[in-house]
Amino acid sequence: MNTNKKHINVVWFKRDLRLEDNEAIFNATRTDIPTLLLYVFEKSLENDAHYSSRHWNFIKQSLVDINKQLEQSNTQVLAVSSEVLQVFNILEETYKIETVYSHQETGLKITYERDKTFKRFCKNNQINWVENTNNGIFRALRNRTNWVSKWEKYMNEPQFIFNSKAEKFLSTEAISELEKVLEKTNLETVPDTIFQKGGSTMAGKYLQNFFEERYHNYNSHISKPLLARKSCSRLSPYIAWGNLSSRQVLQKAATFRLTSSHKKQIDSFVSRLTWQAHFIQKFEMEEVMEFESVNKGFHSLKKKVDENYIEAWKTGQTGFPLIDACMRCLNETGYLNFRMRAMLVSFFTHNLWQPWQEATQHLSQMFLDFEPGIHFPQLQMQAGETGINMLRIYNPIKNSYEHDPDGEFIKKWVPELRNLPRAFVHEPYKMTYLDQRFNDFEVGINYPKPIVSMERTRKFASDFLWKMKKNPLVKEESFRILKLHTMADIGDSE
Numbered sequence: 001m002n003t004n005k006k007h008i009n010v011v012w013f014k015r016d017l018r019l020e021d022n023e024a025i026f027n028a029t030r031t032d033i034p035t036l037l038l039y040v041f042e043k044s045l046e047n048d049a050h051y052s053s054r055h056w057n058f059i060k061q062s063l064v065d066i067n068k069q070l071e072q073s074n075t076q077v078l079a080v081s082s083e084v085l086q087v088f089n090i091l092e093e094t095y096k097i098e099t100v101y102s103h104q105e106t107g108l109k110i111t112y113e114r115d116k117t118f119k120r121f122c123k124n125n126q127i128n129w130v131e132n133t134n135n136g137i138f139r140a141l142r143n144r145t146n147w148v149s150k151w152e153k154y155m156n157e158p159q160f161i162f163n164s165k166a167e168k169f170l171s172t173e174a175i176s177e178l179e180k181v182l183e184k185t186n187l188e189t190v191p192d193t194i195f196q197k198g199g200s201t202m203a204g205k206y207l208q209n210f211f212e213e214r215y216h217n218y219n220s221h222i223s224k225p226l227l228a229r230k231s232c233s234r235l236s237p238y239i240a241w242g243n244l245s246s247r248q249v250l251q252k253a254a255t256f257r258l259t260s261s262h263k264k265q266i267d268s269f270v271s272r273l274t275w276q277a278h279f280i281q282k283f284e285m286e287e288v289m290e291f292e293s294v295n296k297g298f299h300s301l302k303k304k305v306d307e308n309y310i311e312a313w314k315t316g317q318t319g320f321p322l323i324d325a326c327m328r329c330l331n332e333t334g335y336l337n338f339r340m341r342a343m344l345v346s347f348f349t350h351n352l353w354q355p356w357q358e359a360t361q362h363l364s365q366m367f368l369d370f371e372p373g374i375h376f377p378q379l380q381m382q383a384g385e386t387g388i389n390m391l392r393i394y395n396p397i398k399n400s401y402e403h404d405p406d407g408e409f410i411k412k413w414v415p416e417l418r419n420l421p422r423a424f425v426h427e428p429y430k431m432t433y434l435d436q437r438f439n440d441f442e443v444g445i446n447y448p449k450p451i452v453s454m455e456r457t458r459k460f461a462s463d464f465l466w467k468m469k470k471n472p473l474v475k476e477e478s479f480r481i482l483k484l485h486t487m488a489d490i491g492d493s494e
């Protein structure tokens with residue numbers, strides 16, 4: 001046994017893929033021993049049905065970007081494909097690991113269990129594990145008393161400056177040696193212009209460009225599927241994977257606000273970042289939300305799974321043009337604005353009357369910005385199963401006329417409808433026999449007939465859920481949820 005092992009620290013990257021304002025790196029590099037920067041592509045997570053290749057590509061791009069910034073420091077991120085414990089066991093053969101630094105993860109059960117195992121491993125191997133607060137989400141809170149002021153204080157604190165001195169890190173040569181005994185991950189990705197590209201450099205460009213050019217119409221465009229793509233920040237994947245900390249974004253917003261003549265837009269944007277933290281904090285305190293409705297009163301709601309409906313929804317073949325355009329756009333590009341996401345879930349859970357649990361994995365795979373802490377609470381809220389939020393059943397036809405009046409978005413993503421006059425694009429099933437003939441278009445052949453009746457299913461869902469809201473257990477649970485999370489839920493006021 002090698003008793004003269006070199007001592008090192010390890011920074012274990014999770015959803016904090018950046019160098020600046022990274023407390024884990026900051027703490028590790030304050031010590032006198034070198035630090036190894038590590039990312040593990042965990043096979044168990046790669047196989048988890050919530051994730052898809054678009055996420056792993058984004059992470060790879062983020063690591064390539066970090067590596068570029070690290071060239072001056074003569075170090076690289078050790079990126080390996082394995083499981084976390086296996087990697088640490090192998091590292092321990094060469095080095096004595098003093099301390100592992102990472103950010104707390106508000107994640108899926110699978111990562112929570114992994115962290116518990118890792119904690120035991122550290123204890124058994126005399127490794128110190130320091131976990132930092134991530135983006136102002138606090139662990140082990142019993143309620144939300146003073147939560148907002150704690151969060152604000154965290155956000156106003158100075159950022160952690162990256163120390164790039166080479167002596168702070170394990171050298172590239174030493175990392176190459178480790179790559180020989182571990183399964184090195186190939187970080188190359190196929191060049192692609194459809195998805196937003198990962199990395200802090202790209203994130204910084206989106207941030208700068210949002211405040212310099214794009215934010216002026218934030219409020220008026222936020223609900224419009226086409227215009228929101230430009231007028232919203234598009235920062236969600238960068239925040240979800242940690243290319244930017246929320247603090248970096250908020251402090252930038254505050255600086256721009258000082259001289260901005262569009263302060264209202266900046267304030268609305270900032271309020272979204274408060275929601276982001278609010279939802280993640282809620283999930284941190286109610287992790288069962290991954291599997292079941294937070295309001296136990298809804299556990300008795302049993303909806304029959306219909307695979308045909310689910311398939312039509314997933315592939316954008318429901319016969320409702322705005323729903324289909326949204327889904328096809330999401331599948332293709334990984335992004336959709338808030339209202340359209342909410343509408344897709346509402347259609348799934350209310351009109352198709354399917355359990356929200358059946359929607360989670362397809363959506364999480366498609367959202368490039370998949371963030372468990374927002375995803376599950378939002379799904380349940382849009383499904384009307386929290387008991388505390390206003391019941392919202394989105395009407396896709398009304399939304400279509402209001403937010404895509406010329407059918408531009410629909411025609412882009414549902415090419416079958418491209419040649420139809422504007423008057424028919426929102427409700428092609430209303431075309432008469434003659435309309436169809438003159439337009440060389442047949443409902444049910446060129447484009448599906450609606451798979452459900454909008455009016456009948458809306459009424460059914462509304463009556464059913466309003467009745468459920470009166471159920472004593474739903475009421476009791478609503479009270480519990482409000483008490484636990486103190487502040488009134490704020491997420492559906494768009």
Ligand SMILES: Cc1cc2nc3c(=O)[nH]c(=O)nc-3n(C[C@H](O)[C@H](O)[C@H](O)COP(=O)(O)OP(=O)(O)OC[C@H]3O[C@@H](n4cnc5c(N)ncnc54)[C@H](O)[C@@H]3O)c2cc1C
Nearest residue numbers: 232233234235236272273276338341342369370371375378
């Ligand atoms: C069913 C459903 C699932 C969702 N899943 C996710 C998810 O997995 N990851 C994710 O980041 N967002 C999710 N959202 C929230 C929201 O739709 C996206 O954050 C937003 O559309 C991203 O676009 P943007 O960055 O341009 O947002 P902007 O409007 O520019 O907002 C700035 C930031 O605030 C946060 N934010 C914005 N809206 C919300 C919101 N309603 N709730 C919480 N945080 C918000 C995001 O971090 C976003 O990047 C979900 C919404 C719904 C209805």
